[in-house]
Amino acid sequence: MEEPIIQLRGITKVYRVGVETIHALRELDLDIHRNEFVAIMGSSGSGKSTLMNMLGCLDRPTSGEYRLGSRLVSSMKPDELALIRNVDIGFVFQSFELLPRQTALENVELPLMYSATAGGFRARRARAAAALERVGLGNRMDHRPNQLSGGQKQRVAIARAILSNPKILMADEPTGNLDTATTGEILALFTQLHREGQTIIIVTHENDVAAHCRRVVRLRDGRILSDLPAEEDPEVASHVAGAREAQAARLAAAGAAA
Amino acid sequence: MSARGTGSAPRGGLSGFFFLKTIGMALSQIWANKTRSFLTALGIIVGVASVTAVIAALTGLKTKVLTEFESVGAARLYVFPNRPDNVPRSKIPWEKCRLRIEEARAIADQCPSLKGISPLVDITLSVESDTQLIEGMSITGIWPAWHDAIGRKVLRGRPFTQIDVETARQVALVNEAAVEELSLDEAGSGGIGSHVLLGGRRFLVVGVVETLQARMFGMNSSQAEIFVPFSVAEKLLEGWYFMQFVAIARSPEVAEEAKAEIEYVLRRQRGLTKEDPDTFRVAAIDQFINQFKSLASGVTAIAGGIVGISLLVGGIGIMNIMLVSVSERTREIGLRKAVGATSSAILLQFLLEAVTLTLLGGLVGLVIGKLMALSLTFIPGANLEQADVPPWAIAVALVFSAGVGVLFGMWPAYKASRLDPIEALRHE
Numbered sequence: 037m038e039e040p041i042i043q044l045r046g047i048t049k050v051y052r053v054g055v056e057t058i059h060a061l062r063e064l065d066l067d068i069h070r071n072e073f074v075a076i077m078g079s080s081g082s083g084k085s086t087l088m089n090m091l092g093c094l095d096r097p098t099s100g101e102y103r104l105g106s107r108l109v110s111s112m113k114p115d116e117l118a119l120i121r122n123v124d125i126g127f128v129f130q131s132f133e134l135l136p137r138q139t140a141l142e143n144v145e146l147p148l149m150y151s152a153t154a155g156g157f158r159a160r161r162a163r164a165a166a167a168l169e170r171v172g173l174g175n176r177m178d179h180r181p182n183q184l185s186g187g188q189k190q191r192v193a194i195a196r197a198i199l200s201n202p203k204i205l206m207a208d209e210p211t212g213n214l215d216t217a218t219t220g221e222i223l224a225l226f227t228q229l230h231r232e233g234q235t236i237i238i239v240t241h242e243n244d245v246a247a248h249c250r251r252v253v254r255l256r257d258g259r260i261l262s263d264l265p266a267e268e269d270p271e272v273a274s275h276v277a278g279a280r281e282a283q284a285a286r287l288a289a290a291g292a293a294a
Numbered sequence: 295m296s297a298r299g300t301g302s303a304p305r306g307g308l309s310g311f312f313f314l315k316t317i318g319m320a321l322s323q324i325w326a327n328k329t330r331s332f333l334t335a336l337g338i339i340v341g342v343a344s345v346t347a348v349i350a351a352l353t354g355l356k357t358k359v360l361t362e363f364e365s366v367g368a369a370r371l372y373v374f375p376n377r378p379d380n381v382p383r384s385k386i387p388w389e390k391c392r393l394r395i396e397e398a399r400a401i402a403d404q405c406p407s408l409k410g411i412s413p414l415v416d417i418t419l420s421v422e423s424d425t426q427l428i429e430g431m432s433i434t435g436i437w438p439a440w441h442d443a444i445g446r447k448v449l450r451g452r453p454f455t456q457i458d459v460e461t462a463r464q465v466a467l468v469n470e471a472a473v474e475e476l477s478l479d480e481a482g483s484g485g486i487g488s489h490v491l492l493g494g495r496r497f498l499v500v501g502v503v504e505t506l507q508a509r510m511f512g513m514n515s516s517q518a519e520i521f522v523p524f525s526v527a528e529k530l531l532e533g534w535y536f537m538q539f540v541a542i543a544r545s546p547e548v549a550e551e552a553k554a555e556i557e558y559v560l561r562r563q564r565g566l567t568k569e570d571p572d573t574f575r576v577a578a579i580d581q582f583i584n585q586f587k588s589l590a591s592g593v594t595a596i597a598g599g600i601v602g603i604s605l606l607v608g609g610i611g612i613m614n615i616m617l618v619s620v621s622e623r624t625r626e627i628g629l630r631k632a633v634g635a636t637s638s639a640i641l642l643q644f645l646l647e648a649v650t651l652t653l654l655g656g657l658v659g660l661v662i663g664k665l666m667a668l669s670l671t672f673i674p675g676a677n678l679e680q681a682d683v684p685p686w687a688i689a690v691a692l693v694f695s696a697g698v699g700v701l702f703g704m705w706p707a708y709k710a711s712r713l714d715p716i717e718a719l720r721h722e
């Protein structure tokens with residue numbers, strides 16, 4: 037089998053708050069391969085965000101080893117981590133994090149500001165435009181965030197995240213601020229990106245969202261509780277079954293009414 | 295996919311794109327908070343504008359004075375009465391210091407390096423022509439050598455002659471302004487042959503001299519001047535009066551020699567012994583220039599102090615506004631770090647923002663200062679026609695403005711650069 041692009045070995049994260057020590061992650065081992073589509077689930081406080089920040093190189097473990105591709109990022113210096121975030125990782129946040137005064141195109145361009153090797157002005161612009169096309173916003177390039185709907189904002193954020201063809205696309209509760217219809221739209225976009233070969237990790241507490249993923253990792257108290265293909269995860273499976281029944285019932289009702 | 299060498303150390307760096315974007319964003323930030331930015335930059339604007347105007351005025355005055363001095367040449371000498379320092383008033387009374395006309399005669403006779411000498415004595419009198427009356431006009435008593443010593447020839451008519459002085463003829467020279475103000479040109483002769491009444495005596499106008507553009511020292515609102523032979527002026531004088539001499543050396547090269555000769559003659563005239571200090575002063579033109587230059591640099595230093603204080607005040611304003619900006623944009627900083635900004639990139643970005651603001655303030659200040667300098671040139675009689683902002687002042691103003699941005703933007707920028715991205719992104 038191919039080498040995993042993410043290898044976590046014995047990852048521990050300890051926070052000290054006053055005299056208390058909080059074990060946010062305990063001796064965690066995890067492998068993620070190229071083109072996987074992983075949901076990280078768990079109750080509030082189980083360590084999802086901590087794990088995500090670690091994977092996204094925003095944070096470093098208290099102990100343990102993190103390999104991204106062939107590189108040991110758990111021992112890198114801050115500036116090296118910044119470069120990894122710039123090139124190898126794409127982040128999508130729950131609250132979009134777009135700069136209000138910048139157009140969609142300028143927002144997407146943002147990571148290129150911190151890259152010395154992204155080519156000239158035109159090349160950068162063209163890359164940002166291509167990323168916006170990929171998320172279906174080719175016709176909204178000059179709109180500012182306040183001229184966009186919630187779903188469109190999150191697409192701009194996704195375009196920004198995939199701009200540099202990152203090794204991993206990470207999203208922490210990407211649909212947390214969106215309504216059901218828009219959630220479906222964004223999940224469809226993730227599914228499409230996954231089909232195009234993108235490795236994706238999504239943090240969520242909604243089974244609905246996890247159902248679109250291929251693999252579900254459940255955390256509890258900083259440990260991995262279960263790690264199963266989505267269709268084998270009992271909660272996700274029962275949710276999908278429930279949704280199917282509801283769909284069928286709705287269709288039947290519609291049929292009866294007609 | 296970004297295919298990168300496994301062993302090679304990751305290399306960061308900033309591109310021209312970074313600087314362009316940063317400055318663009320700084321400008322849009324300034325534009326979005328127009329009022330706030332303006333108020334913040336006000337200290338710098340006012341400081342730069344006022345110092346620019348002061349420097350422009352001084353530069354103009356200097357050019358004017360120097361060209362005026364140079365045009366008369368370096369051969370001119372002035373003689374003043376002067377009480378020596380550190381000597382009690384009672385020991386050397388004024389009577390022993392003041393210049394006498396015999397002394398001028400002695401100098402004229404006994405100084406081979408001198409081309410000519412003239413006393414100068416001012417009397418204030420009311421002047422009457424056939425149609426006009428002017429109160430409190432300045433009348434100067436002179437000798438014929440005055441034309442050479444001061445460098446003012448007659449435009450029309452004739453200069454004073456030795457005969458005018460020796461026979462105390464009631465003749466007068468007037469300048470163009472006096473012709474104008476006293477309406478002396480009624481007969482169409484340009485004023486020559488007309489008469490003026492001075493202190494009850496009737497004077498024949500024999501010559502007209504050029505009007506100086508504003509007198510060097512003193513700011514009489516009227517530029518009219520009337521000159522009479524010294525011997526006549528003496529009769530108009532009552533009691534105490536102040537006299538000085540103006541002399542001209544044969545050439546600028548012998549000016550120093552001429553000065554020494556005058557000093558020698560005067561000391562002998564006054565019977566001063568070796569130990570006695572001079573009771574007069576002979577000043578060459580360079581001394582005036584030097585005096586003026588040191589005055590000018592004194593004023594420049596004071597102006598520099600003022601600008602220093604206003605830049606300091608402006609700088610504190612900049613620091614305050616940048617701290618506010620950093621805290622307002624904490625989430626933005628978190629995001630920038632999340633997408634790959636290094637701490638030094640964030641530091642540089644906020645520094646550039648501060649510098650953009652201060653430089654803009656400096657530029658606005660320069661423009662206002664330039665306009666002020668321009669308006670100075672229109673003040674009549676202020677000797678500031680040549681007021682202009684010299685290039686070095688522009689450079690200094692801009693360098694200082696940028697320096698204030700760097701100095702006072704450093705702490706806020708450092709704070710921004712130290713923010714932890716995770717916490718910054720959680721910030722409300």
Ligand SMILES: Nc1ncnc2c1ncn2[C@@H]1O[C@H](COP(=O)(O)OP(=O)(O)O)[C@@H](O)[C@H]1O
Binds near residue numbers: 053058060083084086
């Ligand atoms: N900066 C921090 N300081 C102290 N404790 C923290 C910090 N961040 C997270 N924690 C703690 O670590 C645990 C895991 O948090 P988190 O990863 O945010 O959970 P989740 O995202 O699953 O809700 C929680 O107990 C939380 O209180």
Ligand SMILES: [Mg+2]
Binds near residue numbers: 084085
């Ligand atoms: Mg969380």
